[in-house]
Amino acid sequence: MPKIVDHDQRRKTIGAAAMKVIAERGLEATKLVDIARLAGVTTGAVTHYFSDKDAILMAALEMAYDIMFANMEHVKEQENYSFFDIISTALPTTAESRIAMTVWLAFWGRSIAEPRVATMQLEFHHRWQNIVTQELMRHYQRHRIPLPEDLEDVSQGITAQVNGLIIRGLVDGPDWPTARLHKSLRVYLEQVGIHALP
Template identity: 35%
Template sequence: MPKIVDHDARRREIVAAVWALIARRGLGAVTMRDLAAEAGYANGALAPYFHSKDEILQAAFQHAVESTNVRAEKAIGDATGLVALRRLCHEIMPLDERRLLEARVVVAFWDRALHDPRMAAVHASAMDQWRQRMSQCLAQARAAGEIADDPRDEQSADTLLAALTGFQVNALLVPHATTPARQQAALDGLLAAL
């Protein structure tokens, strides 16, 4: 009887291996041989799950975005307005080891996204989703009287996105100056300005 393989589970294992390698050595050091070894497979055994290294890397990048989105929706729950906005921002911000690892993975892919339209599309889609969700939260906050009646939601969302991506970079490069407490204080200042 043939062995039944859960292809989705194997793909998740391979993506986890990519994340581990990026965290330890950076994106440039990820080779198919090292990736297979990290995932516990023989060299060449990744082919049934991904057709190329680029496809594996794109899946790893997409998984980082999806992980953030799933966690954010769970954190937001039924909240609306500024509470929902703050919770969304917290899930994007590198405030703990898990989110710091996601930042490490995402930042590593930004350079590749400059030259690979598929990677750029993953990044653009994430930014568009987050900008739309932030604008929705801001509109809810305005309707509830939580913020001033000055509808510059797109500009406010752009400012928040710039701050959040800055937190991701700085938490990796200057962690002593980008502690979770300092990130949260900066976010509080941005939200108070609304």
């Protein structure tokens, strides 16, 4: 009897392996054979699910964002989560988020020379930016604070701050552990009038 293969799960397994290889070796050094080996499949199986190396790399980028968005949705399931709780999920404070954010960072460099990658990055960034804005509005409304006229500017500033902290946490990890990343984010949010309230 032929073995039943869960194709969606196989794609996810290969995508997760691609993320790990990219995080460890960078985009240019990532090879299909290494992805296949880590996923426990043949290179033929990889090319069965993805047309070429570029397709699997882009799938890894999409998966990196999916992880961040899924973590945010998990926080939303809690009854009294704070603005800080949901925004801080983007920081590289777990093994999973470090891998995801390393992939995210690797692709920004590629975005400069490749319009297709830039378009994909910007689409995900706008989705992330919209979440920040929505959560900001929720925060102000829950605490009966009038929405600032420059709400979009505040949201953009927070997003830029988080992006900067992600880079510091990845590039200078030993000097930027979780506690320092969280403290720096809290300080910034307080400076713009957003306290870590539920």
